[in-house]
Amino acid sequence: MMSHQKIRFDHINQRIAQALNNISGECETSSGVKLLAVSKRHSVEKIRQYYALGQRDFGESYLQEALEKIHQTADLQINWHFIGPVQSNKTRDIACYFNWVHSVDRLKIARRLSDQRPAELPPLNICIQVNIDLEEQKSGFSAEQLRQQFASIIALPRLTIRGLMAIPKQQTEMAEQRKAFARLRALKDELNHHHKLHMDTLSMGMSGDLEAAIAEGASIVRIGTALFGEREG
Numbered sequence: 001m002m003s004h005q006k007i008r009f010d011h012i013n014q015r016i017a018q019a020l021n022n023i024s025g026e027c028e029t030s031s032g033v034k035l036l037a038v039s040k041r042h043s044v045e046k047i048r049q050y051y052a053l054g055q056r057d058f059g060e061s062y063l064q065e066a067l068e069k070i071h072q073t074a075d076l077q078i079n080w081h082f083i084g085p086v087q088s089n090k091t092r093d094i095a096c097y098f099n100w101v102h103s104v105d106r107l108k109i110a111r112r113l114s115d116q117r118p119a120e121l122p123p124l125n126i127c128i129q130v131n132i133d134l135e136e137q138k139s140g141f142s143a144e145q146l147r148q149q150f151a152s153i154i155a156l157p158r159l160t161i162r163g164l165m166a167i168p169k170q171q172t173e174m175a176e177q178r179k180a181f182a183r184l185r186a187l188k189d190e191l192n193h194h195h196k197l198h199m200d201t202l203s204m205g206m207s208g209d210l211e212a213a214i215a216e217g218a219s220i221v222r223i224g225t226a227l228f229g230e231r232e233g
């Protein structure tokens, strides 16, 4: 569910400010888009600034850095999203400290997260990462692998499979950017139909392609640079 956000983004890049102001002004409609503030390699002070403006969802990619920030902001009600590559030896901490994981790219990782999700917490919200352009250097299921293994993933008891995530190949033309996002949307619709599910999330769109992602039905855009500036370190 999208929360009402009153943040204005007028201090940042005009084009992105426009797109973000549009979504943050929206009510809870079927076209509601949630902003995930990607705070990796940005300071806790910046997280607190956006929190004070009403932002509640923050995304991190590196576990050690994330755990320190989670500890340092224990006084806040942040929804933490893990969006980086998940190594098997990191699943226990991820299952304990995060509300969402967007980057589940193997059945083995899904099994471990389900097994290790603490009993006193609600099921872990999951997006399955799809390698939508079949790029060698990127992780994620191919559409074909996902079709084959999907039944095993949705059977895992301590996960709530919310939808799909992708990081498409970098393209400068909006028409080209949209094609990859449209394929991800079609795959979600197909899986929902085939398995009689109601997955509600397409985690797609970053600073460079958020308008295209929104045009193709993104429900969560993951924005770092356009919000916080260039990353530190």
Ligand SMILES: *Cc1c(COP(=O)(O)O)cnc(C)c1O
Pocket: 038, 040, 061, 083, 084, 167, 206, 207, 208, 222, 223, 224, 225, 226
């Ligand atoms: C870093 C990162 C982002 C944010 O990227 P920006 O280009 O800074 O907006 C989004 N998604 C993932 C998976 C990332 O690793």
